[in-house]
């Protein structure tokens with residue numbers, strides 16, 4: 696499976712009251728990966744929402760990943776995204792199996808990316824590349840890191856953090872395979888605008 700294109704990530708606050716409609720609008724525009732990211736500890740709601748996203752993803756042929764929670768991913772039979780404080784990759788791979796998509800946050804570190812590759816990650820994520828209203832305190836990364844990663848890491852590369860249609864082309868140009876986006880996609884006022892943005896993000900990979 697080719698991991699290349701828009702990687703949409705949900706945000707429970709931003710999507711309050713329009714969760715499924717905005718996500719479906721994004722899927723309509725084309726989403727390579729969808730990550731369910733909910734930082735609450737409301738396990739029942741998390742299960743319910745993740746199941747609803749799984750149904751949508753099945754309809755649109757999109758791969759679902761769960762942020763942080765390998766157990767929930769295992770329950771649903773989907774992939775997981777793990778940060779540096781979310782537990783090691785090896786047990787997650789053992790839990791989810793060889794076919795599961797497992798992503799790893801590498802901040803601005805090629806060493807972390809090499810380690811993630813050794814431990815069986817499916818893709819590595821670098822960022823944040825721009826100012827992020829969702830996660831303003833995330834460590835910063837420079838776009839030139841992407842070309843270095845391209846040369847040294849034999850895995851798809853996701854770029855995250857403040858990605859918008861105004862700045863995403865540079866990330867693709869420097870080597871990003873996946874544009875991981877929250878606000879730049881789901882911050883739109885209407886479902887139609889979400890779909891338009893999703894299409895526009897994907898068009899950056901066409902040339």
Ligand SMILES: Cc1ncc(COP(=O)(O)OP(=O)(O)O)c(N)n1
Pocket residue numbers: 702704730732762763776777778779780781798799800820821853855875
């Ligand atoms: C695609 C992608 N990249 C990075 C992250 C950040 O993961 P993490 O550092 O664990 O931070 P939280 O998202 O858990 O706050 C991500 N979720 N997705």
Ligand SMILES: Cc1nc(C(=O)O)sc1CCOP(=O)(O)O
Pocket residue numbers: 800802821822823824826827828829830833834855856857858875876877878879
């Ligand atoms: C969840 C997350 N992780 C980041 C990292 O740098 O690891 S930046 C980030 C927030 C991404 O949201 P937005 O597209 O709204 O900036």
Ligand SMILES: [Mg+2]
Pocket residue numbers: 762763776777778781
């Ligand atoms: Mg995390």
